[in-house]
Amino acid sequence: MSLPATKPVYDRVALIGLGLIASSMFWAIQRAGLAGEVTGYARSETTRDTARRIGLCDRICDSAAEAVEGADLVVLCVPVGAMGQVAAEIAPALKPGATLSDVGSVKRHVIETVSPHVPEGVHFVPSHPLAGTEHSGPESGFAELFQNRWCLLVPVEDTEPSAVMRLRRFWEGMGANVDEMEADHHDLVLAVTSHTPHLIAYTMVGVADDLRRVTDSEVIKYSAAGFRDFTRIAASDPTMWRDIFLTNKTATLEILGRFTEELFALQRAIRTGDGQHLFDYFTRTRAIRRGIIEAGQDTSAPDFGRGAKGKA
Numbered sequence: 289m290s291l292p293a294t295k296p297v298y299d300r301v302a303l304i305g306l307g308l309i310a311s312s313m314f315w316a317i318q319r320a321g322l323a324g325e326v327t328g329y330a331r332s333e334t335t336r337d338t339a340r341r342i343g344l345c346d347r348i349c350d351s352a353a354e355a356v357e358g359a360d361l362v363v364l365c366v367p368v369g370a371m372g373q374v375a376a377e378i379a380p381a382l383k384p385g386a387t388l389s390d391v392g393s394v395k396r397h398v399i400e401t402v403s404p405h406v407p408e409g410v411h412f413v414p415s416h417p418l419a420g421t422e423h424s425g426p427e428s429g430f431a432e433l434f435q436n437r438w439c440l441l442v443p444v445e446d447t448e449p450s451a452v453m454r455l456r457r458f459w460e461g462m463g464a465n466v467d468e469m470e471a472d473h474h475d476l477v478l479a480v481t482s483h484t485p486h487l488i489a490y491t492m493v494g495v496a497d498d499l500r501r502v503t504d505s506e507v508i509k510y511s512a513a514g515f516r517d518f519t520r521i522a523a524s525d526p527t528m529w530r531d532i533f534l535t536n537k538t539a540t541l542e543i544l545g546r547f548t549e550e551l552f553a554l555q556r557a558i559r560t561g562d563g564q565h566l567f568d569y570f571t572r573t574r575a576i577r578r579g580i581i582e583a584g585q586d587t588s589a590p591d592f593g594r595g596a597k598g599k600a
Contacts (some may be wrong), residue, residue, distance in 0.1 A: 297458045298360040298387075299324040304352050304374060305365035306330040307525075308338050308420060309391045310428025313363065314345055316462035319431045329355035330426070353381040361458065363415075364390040364402070369531035372401030384409040387451050389418055393478055395442045395471040395530075397535035403444060411451035414442040416474065418466060418482075436584050442471050445482035472539075479539035482534055486545060487540070489521040490529075551564040554599045 301323040303310040317323050329352045330336050339348050349355040356362045356378045392398045406412045407426035419437040439459040445454050456466045468502050557565040
């Protein structure tokens, strides 16, 4: 757990969009004393009412422009497909010298759609915390979400180094490990580690639904660990994942092509009874899984460490 900051990294932070990531950010900011005040805004009045009811943010505003007024850090926590529109909406209200960031899972598209709206004198530092659950909404957040997880910063050209360092301290204060990465490389890496696995999970659940020889009750009743985990990852927010695949098209299609080649090779090994190929392949991939555990990015516990978590 991060120790409370000796003084806030930012006097005022504005969170635009109040789902899992933004709500977790607020609880982590509050825990570590990283901001003097946190304002929040969500397009849905119901979401804003929920945020007020649970004490999410110090002040919930009824417009994005109101939320960002006077903020030293503004974080766009909306689906990547909406980033450009939101940036255009808040641009006139951004404070000179403020930092504008985001938490989107795709970086090239965000940079291309947001950059044209960033006023001169405002620092644009895209970011992406590699943390999440299958849950969404303002009540799904918890302060520990970013603990020992990676947050990738993707500074645009000519970004002020001091703005990047300040944002790094902010994410580190929430418990994250921080690294910097170029936008196109980020999108390729995430196509491997997140985007394609989600697409495969959605596909596998869809295949099970299409197999009418297996009834719905049997699919649910006899779900072994593999299918159970596929259904977990496939429970993620549909709007978010629609936007991710449409905005990271090139990298996702490249990795899907590689996946298809690997899948065909495994099909051939099964068809021809090539047990050695299967054994060698599974041994190599098992070692990768062990590496993830050894790096502290998951646990070998049967429930994969995904028990119920509450706010700190």
